[in-house]
Amino acid sequence: MSIVLRLLDRGMARGALIALVVLLAGCESLLELPGFGRPAREPLPPAPVNEVSGAVNVEPGTELSRSIKRTLKEPAQTAAAGAGWQVKGSGRFIDEKPLKHPETAKLPAFDDKKEITLNFENTDIREVVKVILGDMLKLNYIINPAVRGGVSMQTAAPISRSELLPTLETLLRMNNATLVWTDGRQYQVVPVAKATKGLLTPRLAEEREPLPSGHNLVIRPLHNIGADEMADILKPLVRDNSIVRVDPRRNLLLLAGSARGLEQILSIIDTFDVNWLKGLSVGFFPLHNNTIEQVQKDLDVVLGGEAGKALGGLVRITPIPSANGLLVVTPQKDYLAEVGKWIRQFDRRSQAGDEQRIFIYRVRNGKAEDLAKLLNELFAKKSKTATLKRAVAPGLSPVELVGKAAEGETAARKTVIKSTENVAPEGGGGATLTGDVRVVADVEHNSLLILASARDYRKMLDTLEKLDIIPLQVHIEATIVEVLLKGHLKYGISWFFQGGVGGGYDSTVGTGGVDSSVSGVDITDGIDSLLNGFNWSLMDSTGNIRAVLNAFANDSLVNVLSAPSVMVLDNQEATIQVGDEVPTLSQRQATEGGLPVETVNYRNTGIILKVKPRVNPGGLVTMEVSQEVSAVVQTEVSTNHNQPTIQTRKISSTVAVQSGHTVVLGGLIRDKRSNAQGGVPGFYKVPVLGALFGGTENRNERVELMVVLTPRVITSAEDALQITHDFRDRMQGLKKEFLAEAGVIERNPPSKGAAQGGTEEPADGNREESEPKRGVEK
Known part of the structure; x- marks a missing residue:
C-alpha cells in the first residue's frame, strides 16, 4: 500500500516519515465488537482515493493535513507529551463508485395479490422460460442454444407474481442454467458455467441491498478475517464455482451465484467476519453414520445439565444441514478438541449393528432401473441366471426379491432388491455388506431409494459414482448404394480399389463371409471364381472412397438406395427401416364346416439397417452391423395363393474402425437378366419370318451392394x-x-465484385476470366 502525501511546504524526507507512521497506524484495529452478531461500524468519512494507485490523498487545508503539520512543527514536544497522533484511513481498497448503482431488472407493475398456479408436465425448459418471463412478467429475454432440458412441476397452492422469478431460477438450476440481467434491458438464460464471464456487473455486497433475481457477481471485502481463511471455511459449505476469486492482498472475495445462494453465503461471512473471532477456535465436524439431530441430542446430555452450566455458553454448536455436519465455535481450543472427540464417538456405529436409514440417490446420467440391476448382481449376491437352483450355504438365509407393488404404490416404483447378510448362493459372489439392504428404483424421478446403514451406503455410493457417468454417443452416417458393374468396375468394387485403378487401400478379403479374412489374395487371379458369394471390407480415413463414388455417380453408375444418419448411445442398438410390410400366408386350415382359416404374417421389406456401436478406449468404435435390402419381385412359378417372392441381400458383420474413419462393406453382387421381344403386332411372332418384323433385346446387368459407414464419437x-x-x-x-x-x-x-466490374479470385488462387455479361438492348 502506498500513501501519497501532498504537502505544500515540506520536503520528501518528512513525507517518507509520515508515510511510515500512517502504515503502522493503519494496521491497528480500532473497533471493539462484542457479541455474536454483525458488528455495528462507526461511519467513516469518505477519504479521497487515488483512482490510479488506490492510495489515500492528503489534501492541503483538511484536518488531516493540519494535524500532520502540527506534528512536524513540534515533534519533540509531541513525543515528550506522549500524546501521539493517528491517521485513520478509509479501509477501502477498491473504487466503489462503479459498484454503487448497477442496473437491475425493472419489473412491470402488477397486482401481487393476483395468484398464479403453475403446472408443467415434461415441458421443455425453453417453453417454461417463455411462459414465465414473456407471457406472465412481460420481460425481454434471450435463451442460449446450449440450454436444454425438461421440467415437471405443479404448485399445490397458488403463488404470487413476486415468486415467479425465484421459482424459475430453481427450475433453471435443475437444468444447469441460470438467469443473467444484461445491458440493463433484458434477461439472458445461459448455462451456469458461462454465466460469470463477460455478462455480469459486480456489486458491492457490503451495501446489503436485496440482490435482484438471477445470477449475480458480488465483491465482499473482509475486515476481521483473512480472505484465504474465509475461503477455506466456505468451500465445504457452498456450491462449486461460487468463489470466483480470493484476493489476499486486498482481503476480499469475489462471489457468484443466484440471489438466494449469495444471501446464504453472505450470512455465513457476516457470522465469521467479526473482531472477536480472532481469539476463537472454530471447527467443522462432518457426520458419516448418524444424523445431526441425534448427535445434537447426545451432546446436550453431555454438555447440558449441571455439567453444562459450568461452561457458561463457551461452546456454540451450529448444525449445517447442507454439509451434514456440526460447526463448533469456542474461545478455548481445548474445548474444541474435547467436543470433537464426543462428536466422533456419537457418530460411530453401535456394536449391536448399524442403524438403517433411507438414502436417496439422484441418478444424474444413467437409468435407475439399470443401476438397480447392477447393484443386485454386485451386492445382493444373486445368481445371474434364473434357471440356477435356489441353493444357499448350510445355515444361511436366502435372498428375497420383491417385485410386486404395494397398494397405492405407483407402477414406477416396483423394482425392489433385498440383500441378506452373508448370502452366498450357488454360482455368485458379491461385495460384503454388514446388514440388509433394500434398493428401490424410482423410474418416474430416475432416482434410487436405498434402505441401508451408513457404512453400507458408503460402499454402494462409491460404486454408484463410478457407474453413473455420462454415456458416450456415436453419430453414424450410413450410405447404402448399388454400383453398376461395367467398364473399370466389371470385376467388382474390391478389384477396382485393390488391384485396379483405385489400388492402395487397407482391406479385408474373404470368401466365406464378411468376418473371414484372407491375407495376400491376388484378386486378379481367378476373378470369375470369386465373384459369387464374395465379401470384402475396406477402411478409409481420407474420404477417397466417397470421392470415387461421387465420380461414379456422375457417370450414372451409382444408385443411392438410402443415406440415413442416426445418433445412438454407446452399446445400444439403432435401427433404421425404410420400406413396406408385405403380407405372407403362413398357415391355411379348414374348419369343420369347410370354411378356410388363413394365418397371415407380415414381413418387413425394403432397407433395414441395424447398428450397435461399442466405444473402446482410444476412440476405436466396434460396430455390430446388420444390413438388409429386400424387395418383392415377380415370381416365375405360379401358385394358387399368390404368395410373393422376396428377394433379399443381407450383410451381417462386426467391424472396428477409428472415430471419424470410414468402413465399407460390400461384395454382394446380383445379376439382372431380362429378355424383351417386340415388333409389328401380328407379324413379329411368325416363325422364321418374324425376325423381319421385330427384334429381341437381351439385357444382362451386374449390380453390387455396398454399405459405407462413418462413426463419430460424441464426447461433449x-x-x-x-x-x-x-x-x-x-x-x-x-x-x-x-x-x-x-x-x-x-x-x-x-459475386458482388464481379457485378461491379471487378474480378473475383478463386479459393485456389487461380484467376479465371469471367464471361462478359451481355447487355439488353432497349
Whole structure:
C-alpha cells in the first residue's frame, strides 16, 4: 500500500516519515465488537482515493493535513507529551463508485395479490422460460442454444407474481442454467458455467441491498478475517464455482451465484467476519453414520445439565444441514478438541449393528432401473441366471426379491432388491455388506431409494459414482448404394480399389463371409471364381472412397438406395427401416364346416439397417452391423395363393474402425437378366419370318451392394452442437439447390465484385476470366 502525501511546504524526507507512521497506524484495529452478531461500524468519512494507485490523498487545508503539520512543527514536544497522533484511513481498497448503482431488472407493475398456479408436465425448459418471463412478467429475454432440458412441476397452492422469478431460477438450476440481467434491458438464460464471464456487473455486497433475481457477481471485502481463511471455511459449505476469486492482498472475495445462494453465503461471512473471532477456535465436524439431530441430542446430555452450566455458553454448536455436519465455535481450543472427540464417538456405529436409514440417490446420467440391476448382481449376491437352483450355504438365509407393488404404490416404483447378510448362493459372489439392504428404483424421478446403514451406503455410493457417468454417443452416417458393374468396375468394387485403378487401400478379403479374412489374395487371379458369394471390407480415413463414388455417380453408375444418419448411445442398438410390410400366408386350415382359416404374417421389406456401436478406449468404435435390402419381385412359378417372392441381400458383420474413419462393406453382387421381344403386332411372332418384323433385346446387368459407414464419437455437448450445425448447413445447401432447380435463383450467382466490374479470385488462387455479361438492348 502506498500513501501519497501532498504537502505544500515540506520536503520528501518528512513525507517518507509520515508515510511510515500512517502504515503502522493503519494496521491497528480500532473497533471493539462484542457479541455474536454483525458488528455495528462507526461511519467513516469518505477519504479521497487515488483512482490510479488506490492510495489515500492528503489534501492541503483538511484536518488531516493540519494535524500532520502540527506534528512536524513540534515533534519533540509531541513525543515528550506522549500524546501521539493517528491517521485513520478509509479501509477501502477498491473504487466503489462503479459498484454503487448497477442496473437491475425493472419489473412491470402488477397486482401481487393476483395468484398464479403453475403446472408443467415434461415441458421443455425453453417453453417454461417463455411462459414465465414473456407471457406472465412481460420481460425481454434471450435463451442460449446450449440450454436444454425438461421440467415437471405443479404448485399445490397458488403463488404470487413476486415468486415467479425465484421459482424459475430453481427450475433453471435443475437444468444447469441460470438467469443473467444484461445491458440493463433484458434477461439472458445461459448455462451456469458461462454465466460469470463477460455478462455480469459486480456489486458491492457490503451495501446489503436485496440482490435482484438471477445470477449475480458480488465483491465482499473482509475486515476481521483473512480472505484465504474465509475461503477455506466456505468451500465445504457452498456450491462449486461460487468463489470466483480470493484476493489476499486486498482481503476480499469475489462471489457468484443466484440471489438466494449469495444471501446464504453472505450470512455465513457476516457470522465469521467479526473482531472477536480472532481469539476463537472454530471447527467443522462432518457426520458419516448418524444424523445431526441425534448427535445434537447426545451432546446436550453431555454438555447440558449441571455439567453444562459450568461452561457458561463457551461452546456454540451450529448444525449445517447442507454439509451434514456440526460447526463448533469456542474461545478455548481445548474445548474444541474435547467436543470433537464426543462428536466422533456419537457418530460411530453401535456394536449391536448399524442403524438403517433411507438414502436417496439422484441418478444424474444413467437409468435407475439399470443401476438397480447392477447393484443386485454386485451386492445382493444373486445368481445371474434364473434357471440356477435356489441353493444357499448350510445355515444361511436366502435372498428375497420383491417385485410386486404395494397398494397405492405407483407402477414406477416396483423394482425392489433385498440383500441378506452373508448370502452366498450357488454360482455368485458379491461385495460384503454388514446388514440388509433394500434398493428401490424410482423410474418416474430416475432416482434410487436405498434402505441401508451408513457404512453400507458408503460402499454402494462409491460404486454408484463410478457407474453413473455420462454415456458416450456415436453419430453414424450410413450410405447404402448399388454400383453398376461395367467398364473399370466389371470385376467388382474390391478389384477396382485393390488391384485396379483405385489400388492402395487397407482391406479385408474373404470368401466365406464378411468376418473371414484372407491375407495376400491376388484378386486378379481367378476373378470369375470369386465373384459369387464374395465379401470384402475396406477402411478409409481420407474420404477417397466417397470421392470415387461421387465420380461414379456422375457417370450414372451409382444408385443411392438410402443415406440415413442416426445418433445412438454407446452399446445400444439403432435401427433404421425404410420400406413396406408385405403380407405372407403362413398357415391355411379348414374348419369343420369347410370354411378356410388363413394365418397371415407380415414381413418387413425394403432397407433395414441395424447398428450397435461399442466405444473402446482410444476412440476405436466396434460396430455390430446388420444390413438388409429386400424387395418383392415377380415370381416365375405360379401358385394358387399368390404368395410373393422376396428377394433379399443381407450383410451381417462386426467391424472396428477409428472415430471419424470410414468402413465399407460390400461384395454382394446380383445379376439382372431380362429378355424383351417386340415388333409389328401380328407379324413379329411368325416363325422364321418374324425376325423381319421385330427384334429381341437381351439385357444382362451386374449390380453390387455396398454399405459405407462413418462413426463419430460424441464426447461433449460441443461435438453434438457441431454435428447439428453441419446438418443445418447441408439443409441450407439443399434448399438453394431446390430453388436453383426451380429457376427461382441462379445456381452460381455472380459475386458482388464481379457485378461491379471487378474480378473475383478463386479459393485456389487461380484467376479465371469471367464471361462478359451481355447487355439488353432497349
